[in-house]
Amino acid sequence: MVSQEIPKNIVDKCQKKLLKTKYDLLNQVREAQNDMRFSEGHGGDEADQTVRLMEEKEFLNRNERINYQLMEVEMALARIEQGCYGICQETGEPIEPERLMALPWTSLSIEGAEIRESMNKKYAR
Numbered sequence: 001m002v003s004q005e006i007p008k009n010i011v012d013k014c015q016k017k018l019l020k021t022k023y024d025l026l027n028q029v030r031e032a033q034n035d036m037r038f039s040e041g042h043g044g045d046e047a048d049q050t051v052r053l054m055e056e057k058e059f060l061n062r063n064e065r066i067n068y069q070l071m072e073v074e075m076a077l078a079r080i081e082q083g084c085y086g087i088c089q090e091t092g093e094p095i096e097p098e099r100l101m102a103l104p105w106t107s108l109s110i111e112g113a114e115i116r117e118s119m120n121k122k123y124a125r
Contacts (some may be wrong), residue, residue, distance in 0.1 A: 003092040009042030014104035015080050018073050021104070025070045031061055032066075072105040079107070089114040 019055040039118030044052070086095050099106060108116060 005090070006097070007034050010097045010100060011080060011085055014100050015077070017104045022070065022073045025066050025073065028066055029063065039081060076105040090115050
């Protein structure tokens with residue numbers, strides 16, 4: 001079932017982009033894991049150990065970012081399946097097609113993102 005608000009051709013294009021993004025992200029995870037395996041080691045002086053710890057931290061940070069984006073992509077694909085893709089979770093209005101094409105995993109319209117940002121600022125104090 002596809003949302004009545006967003007044209008089917010836009011949803012189809014976004015779904016293709018989402019699936020490609022998912023594939024690319026999973027490949028990035030595999031490559032990062034392989035790179036990390038090659039750099040494993042326990043010996044070396046303090047400088048070697050420091051470099052290894054920095055590489056591990058960079059790996060973990062990168063993996064966290066990738067996992068977050070992968071989660072966003074999966075949620076967008078689920079919204080397509082549920083028929084509510086392209087509807088702003090903040091305003092309930094359709095998300096701009098240009099925004100969906102640029103960020104197919106977004107769940108907020110421009111207006112919804114501004115509302116969410118102002119609410120976050122308000123409660124961050």
